[in-house]
Amino acid sequence: MATTEKRFSKEKWLESANAQKEGGYLSQREIDDACELWVNALDGKTQSEIEASNKQSLKEEWFV
DSSP states (O other): OOOOOOBBOHHHHHHHHHHHHHTTSOOHHHHHHHIIIIIHHHTTOBHHHHHHTTOOOOOGGGBO
């Protein structure tokens, strides 16, 4: 049985980003900018697809 590769989850990323916002590390503007610049584009892509497009490594917790 083949293992399905995990995919980037905007929802998981937002959970992490909102926790950082609560901790005072990120602003809502920074979250909105990240969504517009790269998060929306990566939503649903596999780690292999992301790495193939020369994106940096992302946290494992952002993949489901």
